[in-house]
Structure formats: structure tokens, C-alpha cells
Amino acid sequence: MDETTFRILGTLSRELGKSFSINELTNKISTLYGTAYYKNIYDKIAELKNQKIISLIKTGKSKIIELNLDNDLCIYSLAEMELLQAKKLLEKQEFGNLINEINIYFRKGHSAIDSISLISAGKNIKLNKAEFLFVLTENKDEENIMVKSEINSIYSLMEVISKNLNVKTEFLILEEKEFTEIASSDEENHLNSMLYDKIVIRGQLEFWTIIAEILNKGHRIKLSKKETDINKLDKKEILFNLQRFGYTEIGANTKETEKISIENIVTATLINKNVRHIEAIPVLLAKSLSQKKQRKVSYNLLIYLCQKYAQLEKLMGLLEELQKILPTKETEYALKVLQTLKIKPKKADEKAIMEKMRLYNAV
Amino acid sequence: MPFENKRLLDFLEEIDKILSQKIIITAVGGTAMTLLNLKTSTIDIDFEVSDADEKILKKALDELKPGFRVDVFSDGMIFSQLLPKDFRKKAITIKAKFKNIELLALHPIDIVASKIGRLNARDEQDIQSCIEKFKLKKTQIQKRARQVQYVGYEQVYKSNAKRVLKKFFK
Numbered sequence: 001m002d003e004t005t006f007r008i009l010g011t012l013s014r015e016l017g018k019s020f021s022i023n024e025l026t027n028k029i030s031t032l033y034g035t036a037y038y039k040n041i042y043d044k045i046a047e048l049k050n051q052k053i054i055s056l057i058k059t060g061k062s063k064i065i066e067l068n069l070d071n072d073l074c075i076y077s078l079a080e081m082e083l084l085q086a087k088k089l090l091e092k093q094e095f096g097n098l099i100n101e102i103n104i105y106f107r108k109g110h111s112a113i114d115s116i117s118l119i120s121a122g123k124n125i126k127l128n129k130a131e132f133l134f135v136l137t138e139n140k141d142e143e144n145i146m147v148k149s150e151i152n153s154i155y156s157l158m159e160v161i162s163k164n165l166n167v168k169t170e171f172l173i174l175e176e177k178e179f180t181e182i183a184s185s186d187e188e189n190h191l192n193s194m195l196y197d198k199i200v201i202r203g204q205l206e207f208w209t210i211i212a213e214i215l216n217k218g219h220r221i222k223l224s225k226k227e228t229d230i231n232k233l234d235k236k237e238i239l240f241n242l243q244r245f246g247y248t249e250i251g252a253n254t255k256e257t258e259k260i261s262i263e264n265i266v267t268a269t270l271i272n273k274n275v276r277h278i279e280a281i282p283v284l285l286a287k288s289l290s291q292k293k294q295r296k297v298s299y300n301l302l303i304y305l306c307q308k309y310a311q312l313e314k315l316m317g318l319l320e321e322l323q324k325i326l327p328t329k330e331t332e333y334a335l336k337v338l339q340t341l342k343i344k345p346k347k348a349d350e351k352a353i354m355e356k357m358r359l360y361n362a363v
Numbered sequence: 364m365p366f367e368n369k370r371l372l373d374f375l376e377e378i379d380k381i382l383s384q385k386i387i388i389t390a391v392g393g394t395a396m397t398l399l400n401l402k403t404s405t406i407d408i409d410f411e412v413s414d415a416d417e418k419i420l421k422k423a424l425d426e427l428k429p430g431f432r433v434d435v436f437s438d439g440m441i442f443s444q445l446l447p448k449d450f451r452k453k454a455i456t457i458k459a460k461f462k463n464i465e466l467l468a469l470h471p472i473d474i475v476a477s478k479i480g481r482l483n484a485r486d487e488q489d490i491q492s493c494i495e496k497f498k499l500k501k502t503q504i505q506k507r508a509r510q511v512q513y514v515g516y517e518q519v520y521k522s523n524a525k526r527v528l529k530k531f532f533k
Contacts, residue, residue, distance in 0.1 A: 126373040128430035168430025231426065308428070 001080050004044045007033050009081040012054070012067050014196050016211065016221045019057070019064040053077050069212040079204035086201045089118070094125050097165055099201055102132075105157045106202060112136050112150035114176060114210065115203030119194045120227070132158075132171040133194055135179050135207065147175055148333065151300075155340050172304040176210060181295045182261070183211075184219035189261035190305060193224040230309060233260070233268040238277070241265045246287040246360060247280040262288055262295075263302040270311040278314070279352045282322040286362040289328050299334035312338060316345035321353045326363060365404035366431075368397055372459055374408070375466065378423050382463035386416040389454050391441050391477060393489065395468040398457050401492050411436040411469070441469075441477045444520075445512040471497040475527070476507045480515065482523040487530070494531050501532040 007029045012020075020028065022042055029036035045065060048054045053074045056063045068074045089095045095118075102116060119131040134154055139147045151173055162169040172194065174182065182191045200207045214221060240257045242248070242265060262284060269277045288297040306315045316338045323331045338345075357363045366374075371394060389412070390398050393405030408431060412420050417437040424433055439446040454467035469477070471493035478486040493499060505528065513520035 123377060126370070126377050127427055128374075129428075130430075168428075229426070 001077070001084055002044075004040050005048065005077070006081055006084055007036070008041065008044060008048065009053075009067075009078055010085065012065070013078055013081065014223060014225075016067075016195075016223055017215065019066050021062045021064060025065055069215050075208045075212050076205065078208040079200075082200040082204035082207070085199045086204075089121060089199055089201075095121060098125075098130055098167070101161045101164060102201060105161060110150060110153070112139070112146050113154075113203065115200055115207035117194075117198040117200045117207065120197045121199055123197075127168075128166075129168045129170065130165075131194075132169065133191075133198065134171060134173040135203070135210065136173065136175045138176040151337065152340055155337070170304070170308055173300050174298065175300070178298045178300060179210065180214055182298060182301065183221050184214050185261065185295055186220070186222065187259040187261040187295075188224070188228060189264060190228050190230075190301065192222055193227045195221070196223045196225050228264060230264055230268045230305065231271060233264070238265060238268055238272070242269070242277065242280065242284070245284040246362070247277075247283050249276070261301075262297050263305055266297075266302055266315075267305040267309055267311060270306065270314050271309055278318070279349060279356050280360070281318050282325070282353050283357055283360045283362045285319075285322060285331070286326050286357060287360075289330055296330075299330055299337070303334060303337055307341075312341065312343045313346040314348075316343050317348040318353070320345055321348045321350050324350070325354055325357055365406055366394075366397065366408060367404045368400070371397060371405075371408070374429065375459070375461065375464055377427060378420070379461040379464045381423050381426060382419065384419065385463045385465065386412060386419050387451070387465045387467065388412055388416075388420065389451060389467040389469055390457070391436065391469045392474070395474055396471075396489060396492065398466075398468045399455060399471070401471065401474075401496055402489070408433045409436065409441075410434070411439065411441055414438050440514075443480045443514045444477050445514065446473055446477065447507070447510040472499055472503055472507050475499065475504055476511050479508060479511075479523045479527055480513055480520050482526065487527075490527055491531060501528055504528060 008025070011025060011028050011032055014032075015028070022038070022045055026036045026038045026041050029041065045054065045056065049056050051073060052068055052071045055066045055068045057066065067078075086099070090099050099118075106113060106116060114135045114137050117133040119133055124131050136147050136150055154171070154173055158169050158171055172191070174191070179191070182189055183195065211221070234257070236255060237257045237260060240254045241260045243254050244259065245262055245265065248254075266281055266284060269281060285297055288294070302315070303312070306312045316335070319331055319335055319338070323335060375388070388410050390409070391411050392409040393402065393407055394409045396402045397405045410420065410433065412435060414437050417435060420435055424435070439448070439450055450469065450473050451467065453470040453473060455470060457466040457468050459466050475490050475493050478490055505524075508520075508524040511520070
């Protein structure tokens with residue numbers, strides 16, 4: 001793959017669902033890669049259009065570029081671009097060992113893993129961190145045994161890799177259905193900032209096939225360049241979204257703000273230490289699991305965020321109470337994961353939680 | 364987990380990006396020695412900042428959550444030694460392209476002074492390195508050591524200082 005094609009596809013892959021004029025695209029490439037020449041990009045776009053990898057749509061006087069994700073050649077080209085990105089990373093000493101470890105431990109016997117991506121590689125390596133996204137295959141088996149077993153395996157192996165390389169690892173594991181639902185959500189969520197700056201190091205074709213399926217169904221993927229900082233969520237945003245998920249305080253004057261995912265809101269609530277709001281978390285989770293209109297809470301994403309922001313002990317305490325009052329398979333699974341991580345729960349106020357759940361009709 | 368010069372500066376670059384105001388960071392201990400090329404790498408990251416800047420730096424570290432430990436000392440209280448008030452004036456400026464961080468490295472005379480209290484085998488090696496590469500004189504170390512306030516049994520500091528002078532200046 002030539003460098004110009006690589007840069008065009010690399011840029012478009014970060015701006016999924018958005019359309020650009022050639023001029024806008026040239027500027028974006030220049031920002032990302034340092035240099036960009038309009039003529040080279042113009043000529044290459046014409047070539048890619050002929051190959052049906054991209055579409056050029058006339059709007060007024062300009063032509064707008066879009067990825068042609070219903071064409072297999074486009075998907076394969078994006079996969080090739082990802083492979084090339086991974087190769088460039090391997091050439092850098094600081095990443096070689098990391099990718100090597102991933103390949104050693106995940107090369108065989110992990111058929112439930114669709115893809116593995118490295119997130120914000122450049123920034124994280126400076127902080128002696130490595131952040132990963134694992135997307136697992138959709139398992140039609142109701143008990144989800146294969147996927148659950150794979151998740152346990154990933155937790156164990158990542159601990160080994162962390163110790164081997166003396167590097168802090170953070171990893172989000174999502175089943176394909178969860179990944180699809182969260183990625184196509186119109187809520188601000190952590191996944192969409194991860195996807196902006198990612199390099200797929202295993203399963204490039206599988207990754208882009210899933211993305212193509214999401215977009216070809218008419219959903220939008222709203223990637224975000226700015227990493228979601230849950231510490232900086234505004235009080236108004238938290239209140240509005242708590243209300244959205246089923247918890248309102250009498251007298252609270254909530255104005256509409258941006259929609260934020262339930263996982264971000266729960267994590268922010270735990271960080272803020274507002275006792276009333278924390279006791280309401282089981283209400284939010286119970287309602288989320290039982291309703292059908294909105295996306296259900298992803299415990300995988302919630303556990304990942306609470307681990308990142310050091311709130312796992314509090315989360316576990318709340319989930320234990322929730323499971324006593326309203327047992328579900330999902331909460332049981334989350335508690336098993338937390339037990340695998342050897343988390344010691346911080347005991348929550350059982351009576352206060354029960355009262356709140358009754359008050360808010362969550363029971 | 365060893366940190367060489369480039370890794371230290373890369374790490375500081377990430378801190379610099381998220382700071383909303385300027386702060387002065389003085390590298391101390393092995394971190395200072397690495398930045399001054401007195402050793403190739405350090406296993407600990409140790410910084411000193413003013414009382415006012417401590418909150419800002421700690422907030423940045425809390426946000427970044429690096430995968431290694433960073434010890435932050437404040438107002439000249441380094442390990443168990445309170446350095447003389449002019450330590451920042453004596454500190455060496457490290458040239459780096461930061462917007463918000465003014466980076467200093469503790470002067471080797473103060474690196475020596477801050478290691479006398481503990482004086483384990485690694486400290487002795489570091490002291491030797493400082494003396495040799497910066498051609499520190501016996502009288503300089505004697506004078507500086509007298510200006511340090513030691514939080515602990517002062518006699519230990521005095522006795523260690525004597526040991527250092529005897530060992531490295533014959």
C-alpha cells in the first residue's frame with residue numbers, strides 16, 4: 001500500500017460517518033501526519049474512487065468523500081492499512097516487546113477473540129501503560145460459556161503480560177453485540193474516544209467487517225478525538241443523565257445537557273462521593289437491565305471504567321446488594337469478574353439501597 | 364523499570380500537555396542524575412516542587428495515572444533532608460520544549476547532601492559519580508552538609524557525612 005493511500009484511509013478511519021471535501025481531507029492528513037500535498041491526494045482519490053474503495057458525492061460545487069464500506073475491497077484495504085500501522089509500531093523498539101507478548105499469548109486457542117486493538121499507543125507508552133480493546137465474537141449459545149471462559153482467560157493472561165513487561169495494562173473487553181451497541185450509541189461514551197486513536201494489532205479484517213456492518217445498517221459512529229475525562233463531568237450533566245436513567249431528586253432543576261452513557265455516569269457518581277447518588281446506582285442498573293427502549297448497561301465497560309478510576313471496591317459492594325434484592329444473570333457475571341480480579345467489596349448500605357429501589361419502582 | 368533521559372522527558376511532556384498553569388519541577392535523586400547524564404537511567408522518579416505547585420502536579424499525575432511510581436517532595440524536604448533555601452537557585456536548568464514546566468535538576472552538591480542521610484550502597488555509588496564528574500571538593504561537601512537539616516537522629520547524618528568525606532577524599 002503506498003503512503004498516500006495509507007494516510008487517506010488512516011484519516012478517514014478516524015472520522016467514520018463524516019464526509020470531507022478533498023481540501024478538508026488534505027488539511028486533516030496534514031494535521032495527523034505532518035505533511036499533505038493536495039495534488040497527490042486528489043490523484044489518489046480518483047484512483048480509489050475507480051476501485052470503489054471510496055465514493056465521491058457531488059454536493060453543490062464540491063465533491064464529498066466517503067468510505068465505501070459496502071464494498072469488500074474497501075474493508076480489505078482498511079484492514080491492510082491497520083496491518084501496516086501495526087507493522088510500523090513493531091519497528092519501534094518500545095512497542096516491539098509489547099506486541100510480541102500479545103502475539104505469544106493470544107496467537108492460538110482464543111477463537112472467541114475477534115480483534116485486539118492497542119489504544120493511544122504513543123501517549124500511553126510514555127506513561128508506561130498499555131491500553132487494549134478486545135472484541136469477542138458473538139456467541140449464539142445462551143449461556144455464553146465460550147465467551148465467559150475467554151474473558152477469564154484474558155484477565156489472567158493480561159496479568160502475566162503486565163508482570164513480564166513491568167507495564168501497567170488496562171483493557172476493555174466487549175462482546176460483539178455490546179461493541180456494536182455502544183459504538184453506534186448517540187451518547188458520549190468511552191469507547192468512541194478509544195476508537196479514534198487505535199491500532200488494530202490482531203484481527204484487522206474482523207474489526208473492519210464489524211464496523212462496516214454497523215454503518216451499513218444505517219447507524220452512525222460518533223468518534224471523539226478528546227478522551228472522555230469522567231473526573232471532569234459537570235454536576236448538571238450528571239443530574240440530567242441520572243434523571244434520564246430513572247433517578248430524579250425532588251426540587252432538582254435539571255436542564256437538558258449532553259447525553260452521556262450510563263457507564264460514564266455511574267463511574268462519575270462513584271468518584272463524586274455523593275452518598276445519595278451512589279445509593280441510587282443500583283436503581284439505575286436495575287432499570288437499565290429490565291427496560292428495552294435504551295441500551296442495557298455494559299458491565300464489561302463499567303468494570304473497565306471503575307478499574308481505570310479506582311472505584312471497583314465501591315462498585316462491587318453496590319452490585320452485591322443489587323444481586324440480593326434483584327438477582328440477574330448479568331449482575332452475577334459482573335460479580336464473578338470482580339472476584340476474578342480479587343476485589344474486596346466496600347460494604348454498601350443495604351437498607352438505604354432497598355428503600356431507594358422501592359421508592360423508584362426498581363423492585 | 365529503568366528510566367533513561369528520553370523516557371523521563373517524554374513522560375514530562377505528557378504532564379506538560381495537561382497543565383493549565385506554569386510550574387517549576389526540580390528533579391532530585393536518580394532522576395536528577397539521569398537528566399544531568401551522571402547516570403544512564405534511574406529506577407525511581409523523584410520530583411520536588413513548591414508547596415503551591417504540589418497540588419497542581421499531583422492533580423496532573425492523578426489524571427494521567429502513569430504505570431510507575433512518582434514520588435513528589437515539596438519545599439526542599441527531600442527524602443529525610445531539608446535542603447538549604449537556595450537549592451533551587453543552585454539547581455541546573457534542563458533545556459526542554461515544555462510550555463508549562465520549568466525543569467530543573469538538583470545540583471550535584473545537593474544530590475550528595477540529600478543522599479548522605481540514608482547512605483546505602485547505591486547512594487555511595489551515586490555520590491562517587493557526582494564527586495568525580497562534577498569535580499566536587501571536600502570543603503564544598505562539608506559546608507553544604509552543615510547547612511542541611513536532617514529529620515532523624517542528627518548524629519547519624521553527621522557520622523555518614525564524615526564517612527563520605529573519608530571514603531572519597533584521601
